[in-house]
Amino acid sequence: MSTSTNLVALGTLVRREVARILRIWTQTLIPPAITMTLYFVIFGKLIGSRIGVMHGFTYMQYIVPGLVMMSIITNSYGNISSSFFGAKFGRFVEEMLVSPMPNWVILLGYVTGAVARGVIVGALVLVIALFFTDLNVAHPLITVLSVILGATVFSLAGFVNAVFAKKFDDIALVPTFVLTPLTYLGGVFYSVDLLGEPWRSISMVNPILYMVNAFRFGVLGVSDVQIGTAFAVMLVFVVGLSALALHLLKRGVGLRS
């Protein structure tokens, strides 16, 4: 296929993914907004008012970037894993597999759709946050880049999960037993500087810590990690997971007999 036909195919896939997100908005957009509103009320308002200043910000201001990034990560991951596994389960993944679309277009289409959901949900959560606190974006470019990269990393991870998944339980296991613990321990609600050793060092191997802090640096201008290191970690994950996903597509793992 030529570049122009690949772009048509990519546009078709992205359009279909976004249409799916909007068609089932009560499942894709509303629940994360409600969950995050509860976090803001309970952790930010009720408990946060008893917690002091953190890195020069109120606790509510401090957790907003973390909660926004948490919604971006979980929604990107959830979108791609359920959408791609749904296509496998319903066999309509075959529509793409029998077409001349190259594998990278399939991957990029699904990842773009998942990033789109992450961004939409992140924006919704950010708007809700503004009802509870004031925010000024310190570094807009870093904010945008960290959102895109963070969402891409977890979209790719969700895609790999969906490729291997044989039943719906398989796409629920990773978010429940891996993603959620890593997110909660990834500096969403606290600064890792508050942790003693060895917990601080252990936290440093959690990739979500770098994503949360990159975004927090973009919004608040404060971070527990070097911003260069945070972006390097995200880029390494993007490259590594892209290579893995393309390899799986080429081999037809879970897709072709």
Next chain:
Amino acid sequence: MTTPALHVKDLRKTYGNGVEALKGVSLTVEQGDFFALLGPNGAGKSTLIGILSSLVNASSGEAEVFGVSIHKNRSAAMQLIGLVPQEINFNQFEKPFDICVNQAGFYGIGRAEASVRAEKYLKELRLWDKAHHQARMLSGGMKRRLMIARAMMNEPRLLILDEPTAGVDIEIRRSMWQFVSGINAAGTTVILTTHYLEEAEQLCRNIAIIDHGRIVKNTTMKSLLSTLDVETFVLDVATVPGTLPVLPGVTLRPIDDHTIEAEMSRAHDLNSLFSSLSAHGVTVTSMRNKANRLEELFVRLVEQGREADA
């Protein structure tokens, strides 16, 4: 000599569980042909179609579509193929119009052209009034027709139909064949697998019978049917006599008070049968073949293959 629409050479497939689904299949389908690929369940038809549509990876061998290798140039080969699979495989929550337009998009066809084609094929397959309803609301026959419309979106030069009429009523089946015959007449090569052998007999010019992963017969429909040396007819008669006449070359069996079965060689003409019966006071009111001619041959060839394997 024109490049064949499909050329398959020594295609083999062994699945991970050790099942050898294809044991060296070689096959040629000429351009413009209406080709029947028949075989019992588990014979290897779906594996072969899976390889041609790149859903199954071949273990070895070569397959070319209009001279383009499926393995070496998958993308270009897939541009030439349209597939109507055996199982429903579209998103049931999408609308037929969107399903068709999206499929065209996957082939790099822009939305404007895709919309025109979707309307054209949905109308031709009598689905236009359902174009904007959720696909899950369609009847079984409509879903099958939707898969044909979807397969036509890239206007393929080779259309592969894998049991497209399974579970479809006779009226819809006829309208589907009318459509497929029309696109075949317009130049599209068609490969059909079906369990309705009368369909294959009526529609297809050439035929391959596959069993246990091997092609057991590959010839023209005419020459295959000419090998049928014995046919069985069911005769509806006014009254079956107490003793049936003994006729040379014909075996007569009473079925009930008004029906006789006559098994006779093709060398024996029907006029002499009727004359003999008439002479013995038996009045034939109507007659039909006991089984479809192709069906008889199919069963025989498959049985021969199994005996040879044993």
